[in-house]
Amino acid sequence: MSTELLYPPTHAVTNQVEPLENYNVFTGNQALRDALKFNAPDLDTASLAALGEKLGTAEYQTHARLANVYTPVLHAHDRFGRRIDQVEFHPSYHALMNLAAESGLHGSPWMDAEHGHMSAAGPSQGAKAPSGGSEPRAAGSVGAHIRRAAGFAMFTEMEPSILCPISMTYAVMPALHGNEAIFKDWAPGLSARAYDPELKLFSKKRGLTMGMGMTEKQGGSDLRANTTQATADGTDAWGQRFKLVGHKWFFSAPMCDAFLVLAQSAAGLSCFFIPRVLPDGSLNTIRVQRLKDKLGNKANASSEVEFQGATAWLVGVEGRGVPQILEMGTMTRLDCALGTSGLMRQALSIAMNHAAQREAFGKRLIDQPLMRNVLADLALESEAATALSMRLARSFDRKDDAHEQLMGRLLTPIAKFWICKRGSAFAQEAMECLGGNGYVEAGGEGIMARIYREMPLNSIWEGAGNIMALDLLRALRKGDAAAALAKELAPAKGAHAALDRLAAALPARVELMATEMEARRLAQDVALAVQAAILYQSAPTAVFGAFCDSRLGGNWGYTFGTLGAAVDFDAILTRAMPR
Secondary structure (H helix, E strand, O other), X not given: OOHHHHOOOOOOOOOOOOOOOOOOOOOOOHHHHHHHHHHOOXXXXXXXXXXXXXXXXXXXXXHHHHHHHOOOEEEEEOOOOOEEEEEEOOHHHHHHHHHHHHOOOOOHHHEEOOOOEEOOOOOOOOOOOOOOOOOOOOOOOOOHHHHHHHHHHHHHHHOOOOHHHHHHHHHHHHHHOOOHHHHHHHXXXXXXXXXXXXXXXXXXXXXXXXXXXOOOOXXXXXXXXXXXXXXXXXXXXXXXXXXXXXXXXXXXXXXXXXXXXXXXXXXEEEEEEEXXXXXXXXXXXXXXXXXXXXXXXXXXXXXXXXXXXXXXXXXXXXXOHHHHHHXXXXXXXXXXXXXXXXXXXXXXXXXXXXXXXXXXXXEEHXXXXXXXXXXXXXXXXXXXXXHHHHHHXXXXXXXXXXXXXXXXXXXHHHHHHHHHHHHHHHHHHHHHHOHHHHOOOOOOOOHHHHHXXXXXXXXXXXXXXXXXXXXXXXXXXXXXXXXXHHHHHHHHOXXXXXXXXXXXXXXXXXXXXXXXXXXHHHHHHHHHHHHHHHHHHHOOHHHHHHXXXXXXXXXXXXXXXXXXXXXXXXXHHHHHOOO
């Protein structure tokens, strides 16, 4: 008698959930759709719906998995011993880069679609102060930058690490105006909706990407401690030419076509443009020493490089490199907030999908009171992050509006600080909703584990928490900052007592802030107040009320899942369901 007859199969897979795939990432995200309706009521979202359909497919989820499992490999030399400094990527990496470029998530928003040329700023319209109320309120018509922001956040839900060169290419465009000759030659390729990974002269490529290099071993965030030296080497069609000798300790996406870097010239720390392929077709002497072995962000190649007499061109005023390149940093800080918002949404969506199918103790998890509290609390945090990051993106479309520019200056460090700080705790709680299934990698199928490893990065990138808090203090020293903040909070006046108390106290705290010691607390409180004011105007009453009661009113604990019993859990959970 066979073993099968003596011992019949006992293994049957039951009560395991179907994965969250083949759904529309955009149409299933009501919080994002309402944020766009509030900030850009006339925005055509057809392209976002089309992108959301692709991002939710099993095909692109597989690409995301493979790009992270089969990580980049450095080939410093070819088989004949010649120096090539090439990084090899899995084909899935290239498929994802192609989708991001085709979707216009890199330099495309800087293209003035109406006139068909590159502009220094995106489309601008006059902003109207939104009025109060619990229904979404129109905030004026904006365009390219907020559409791109929504697409970037959605793409992050599926795969964040390939977006590093995409983000830097977006961010470099304003700073590159410091050298108009280079801008004229490179802007069309940087904004083209095409991805071309081949190593060749910029003029022969369908699309271009750019990166940046600031950090050195000895300095970290203290850029003025940089030691890389730039020696004048004449002039040509691209202006003042230099030779660079030195290193960069973190140099992400080294396969970009060019980079903005900081180096010390005779006049001080300056900003330089350094291409991988020189105008004569030869390779520049950018030596990739090794790739970083990181906690997460696996699909992205982060490297250490040395410049061995690398040829570079001055961008901006010599000796004014930090202000020049930090214009790029403003854009990438927006993307850090957007990226964490997207990761939060994906973690929430996976947790919601799991809880809606998994049963325990005679009920679906989503019907268990404590799980409902946890999921609703996560949903509030996710929606508030989306609301704040989209509000910040709106300011990038309004370059001719004084209030919007002040709010952009204030909200950039606030959003980057607060949203990114909340990410890791959020991912841990969402992972716990899946139990052990959330903790496993299983050949890269463990999306929640990948999110958990990714979350700390956006808080570190482009200036960690203390740097953001200090930057907020600098922004608040501008004479109109307190008035701009008061104007931003005014539409929600009288809507909730806890918000009124905080809003009334903030102007004095801003004016009296004389020490750095309390800068983090101020950043937190301003972020919460602005999030609440936006939710009042863009989200249902159930969301606004629960957010204020918990985050501002004290009816909350030290962990997620500690909302008060009076919260409208049904309304919040129904709104947050991804499909």
